[in-house]
Amino acid sequence: MGHGIAQVSAASGYEVVLRDIEQRFLDSAMEKIRWSLDKMASKGRITAEEKDGILNRIRPVVALGEALEGADLVIEAVPEVMDLKRKVYAELDAAAPEGAAFASNTSTLPITEIAQATSRPERFIGIHFFNPPQLMKLVEVIPGEGTSDETTRMTLEYVESLGKQAVLCRKDVPGFIVNRLFIPMVHEACHAMDRTGASMEQIDSAVKFGLGFPMGIFELADFTGMDVIHKATVEMHQRDKGVVNPHPLVEKMFNEKKLGKKSGEGYYKYSDEKYERVALSEELAAGYDPLELAASVLNNAAWLVSNGAxxxxxxEKAARLGLGLKNPLFETAKEMGMGRIVGALEKMAAKYGPFYRPDPLFATM
Incomplete structure (x- = not known):
């Protein structure tokens, strides 16, 4: 993520310092940037001169003090471990220029909590790029409780200057927007297998052909990685028991190192030779009604609206750009019938507990 963010920033004319704790990591990052730019040049998307210009605007540095000299915006992309984030920001706060803003490229960790490791919460913000940053258009911008309007405005302008599309999550809620929809849906798909007896292929086919996803939810989970999903689940559930109903299979797969495509096995098995897609079909989709799955996703979407996030x-913009949805979520809900959505949630709440209680927003729709 770090080298991808550096590349898109330099491609937009920014002077970038790329910092890591060892030179070998920086060498690897620069090699990946060169590979990406060579590929773009070979396809005629950039010229050789533009490629050289981008590379010349990225300066790899190990020494933290040197890396931070004159910095206006510091974007951090270290692993999703709160203690590590806090340690890094304590170091950054002591060494960065007083006016520099800090932006954490976290997908789930609370911005307000990370900002407490610094003396500048008003200049601290979340900036969640999607992977890979070179290709994905969406960036979530998440102000913390202490973030100033000026920092939010500056961050939105920076994102737009990269040619990206920003979505503003107005409150620092667990999962922000995209992961508040995606992560719980993976667990709900596991619950659906238990509750209905439908196969993974049937559920995935229904998600793809019935709900307009670019791929099935299990397939998308394998593509994302069970390590990412498990860590996000733990962080989100720790802070809000109402956001996700954890299914034990996710933790079990994480513990067994069945991480998805990156390990060769997740929900499905993969070979090393080439990128494979799971065989899904409209015939398989007929074997599972995705009403309850859609209802649970919509309930989390409704929560975001009801709670002012x-x-x-x-x-809809976040779901289209971040999850690749072809059909707007709430349009799908109208097609299914808002009464059926609410009815499904009420039935699930009666059978499986208050987690599924319909959000008050539905009463207005």
Whole structure:
């Protein structure tokens, strides 16, 4: 993520210092950037001169003090471990220029909590790039409780200057927007297997052909990585028991190192030779009704609106760009019938507990 963010920033004209704790990591990062730019040049997307210009605007540095000299914006992309984030920001806060803003490229960790490791919460913000940053258009921007309007405005302008599309998560809620929809859905798909007896292929086919996802939810989970999903689940559930109903299979797969495509096995098995897609079909989709799965996703979307973290338009934009949805979520809900969605949630709440209680927003729709 770090080298991808450096590349897109330099490609937009910014002077970038790329910092890591050892030279070998920086060498690897620069090699990946060169590979990416060579590929773009070979396809005619950039010229040889533009490639050289981008590379010349990225300066790899190990020494933290040197790396931070004159910095306006510091973007951190260290692993999703709160103690590590806090340690890094304590070091950054002591060494960075007083006016520099800090932006954490976290997908789930609370911005307000990380900002407490610094003396500048008003200049601290979340900036969640999607992977890979060179290709994905969406960036979630998440102000913490102490973030100033000026820092939020500056961050939105920076994201737009990269040619990206920003969505603003107005409150620092667990999962922000995209992961608040995606992570719980992986668990709900596991619950659906238990509750209905449907196969993974049937559920995935229904998600793809019935709900307009680019791939099945199990397939998407394998593509994302069970390590990412498990860590996000733990962080989100720790802070809000109402956001996700954890299924034990996710933790079991993580513990067994069945991480998805990156390990060769997740929900499905993969070979090393080439990128494989799971064989899904409309015939398989007929074997599972995705009503309850859609209802649970929509319930989390409705929560974001009810709690002032987002609005329907921004949620649809995030789902389209972050999850690749072809059909707007709330349009799908209207097609299924809002009464059926609420009925499904009420039935699930009666059978499986208050976690599924319908959000008050549905009463207004």
């Amino acid at each position: 987002s609005d329907i338009e921004e949620i």
